[in-house]
Amino acid sequence: MSPHHLNPSSLKSRFTTRFLRALTNINAQNPISSSSPREILQRYRRIKVAADKSMAYSVRSRRTWSRAMRWKLRSRSWRQASSVRRLKITTTCHQAIMKKTAHERESKTTTGEEVGFGVQTDGLRELVPGGEAMDICNLLDETAHYIKCLTTQVQREQIAS
């Protein structure tokens, strides 16, 4: 890692501030007295969510994957809030969107567009959030940005721990 002074509005700094804020919040909420595995698991889940959330929000939804991730997080929080009606709406909307984009993707591939790599793109689509709804061109773009953000996240978490 090259030690250089941070740009105050860069992705790294944004992520760092958000993440640390989330961590302090979690710490404040649950003062750990004992280190029982169950509590650790709970905290782990919360921290993971906080990390994902802070990353997704600091990307400012200019990217498809961040939008997909935000949507996922929001739907998860809604599900936890146990509002059944909201859940139904969101899932049906999401399914409609996914169907539509799947159709688009199929039609694109059947119009003679040459796709040299089929299997791996599916694997990539699973990995990158929101990847099912994109064609290869955009998928590669999103993957590059996602990799960059993940590496930032990992570096920061490494430092923070």
Add this chain to the structure above:
Amino acid sequence: MEPKARTTETRSNGTTSDGDEAVALESLQFTDEIHRLISAPSTDNASSFTALLELPAPQAVELLHSPESAKLIAAPAPNVEDIKGSFHFPSNTGLIERAARFSVFAGDSNNNNNKTGSAETTSNNSSQNPQKEVKSEPAETESCQPLVSDPTVEKRSIKRKDREKKVKGSTKKSKTAANESSEDAEKLPYVHVRARRGQATDSHSLAERARREKINARMKLLQELVPGCNKISGTALVLDEIINHVQSLQRQVEFLSMRLAAVNPRIDFNLDSIFTAESGSLMDGNFPSMVMPLMWPEVQVNGNRQQYQQQWHFDAIQQPIWQHCTRIK
């Protein structure tokens, strides 16, 4: 980057020319516009494919519809060596197509108007024009005249055939390829891709080729991002590597957050220290607790990397920690 710049230009011009086409089909403006276009200042090279376009386009018009009018158009074209084809070209084709269409509707009047210039222009053509297209043109005019029947769609297909015939007749091979590409690029003013020699040149394959190039460019970017991908050749393997990398990054995030969950309460979150600790040095006081949790993520993640012996994220991360440990000891 040049084709991209051209693409954007032609895209914008293409849309405007389509709009113009729809608006007016007036006899008064027909010949005037074409003259204006031909005499307009243009390209850098006469040898560029866009310069060549000035010739095939008006000649195609001529071949299709009225030989005299088209010859009139063709005559000034060779004289103008500098043609900014890339800029004027889509509007040129749009207007020429419109002119072509129009000449069918009002063929007699145009022929009458242009007959006076025809005799002069033919001589001019044969003398001045170094391009082979013009020479092959009289041979083809006769064959093409009976084809003139219906507007728009048929015209385009006929144009394509004629241009292909012309191109086959021409002996300049590089210009042939350029002609083919340019002629087919005419059909889609927003796709401005130069076809290479010996490659298919219909619009679909052009679009596909543009896509492929885009995809390849992005794959290169990804290769640079992912460590160790530069040595691998072949897109499938590179993609596999990228997938592995993304998976490992996601797992790293999970492990680190697990570690944070375990280690959290002892850490004092000091923003300044974290920002200054960019270089990888870690905060003091937590090494015993950190060393232990660090072992198991390393083992699990490194298990995925059996194929590659490259030093990798965790190794780079390990080093500062071990340095600290040794320092403390």
